[in-house]
């Protein structure tokens with residue numbers, strides 16, 4: 001992969017990268033399509049990264065289907081599919097990790113200690129191997145996007161990060177590889193994530209400025225679903241991700257909810273009128 005990238009760079013080809021953990025859906029493909037449009041060569045990486053999963057999380061059972069993914073990527077004119085093995089990425093002698101301080105202590109970082117250290121590490125490795133001009137990420141993982149932007153700016157990495165809007169099912173549920181874990185009742189209950197974000201939006205539009213009031217209402221709505229257990233519902237500054245008490249600028253309403261055993265996340269941005 002490094003040799004391929006070096007050769008492409010020597011020929012002044014623009015490389016776009018879409019890093020994924022596979023089990024692709026339309027959300028991933030939206031990123032791929034944008035990269036294909038904007039670059040000479042699009043690389044999609046598929047790597048279920050063990051260092052971003054906690055010991056009690058779903059690394060082993062995370063859905064995988066390389067054949068199906070490969071077929072979907074061929075349909076999108078992807079140039080290169082990069083799918084390293086765990087041993088190639090983390091040989092027994094591996095010792096180096098990238099830690100972004102502060103930004104990773106709360107929201108998903110609070111609930112999943114070490115998660116963003118794993119994400120930043122694998123993304124830094126992918127950037128060094130693939131040498132993209134632009135890398136594409138989804139707003140669905142808003143904290144991840146913020147962490148990666150910080151990684152790139154703090155470590156003087158020479159590439160652009162683009163963050164694209166969240167792709168959703170017709171009923172609003174954000175597309176996610178983990179949706180495949182949901183049973184029928186859970187799938188129906190999972191709609192409440194987006195519904196509670198829309199409620200937050202309506203309240204803010206109606207003039208409500210108090211984060212506590214909006215969060216309380218969102219939690220109440222989620223609490224009505226039998227299979228739902230709230231991890232967090234927060235309103236934070238859209239750039240710094242620091243909690244905001246009064247909505248007076250652009251904020252992110254971000255939440256993580258367990259539906260049965262499946263942990264789902266979602267978010268929307270709100271602007272004060």
Ligand code: AMP
Nearest residue numbers: 020021022027137138140141166167175
């Ligand atoms: P994953 O395979 O879940 O690690 O996701 C790979 C990339 O796709 C990340 O940048 C995600 O933010 C992005 N992504 C995942 N789901 C969606 C979605 N529903 N809409 C847009 N981007 C997404």
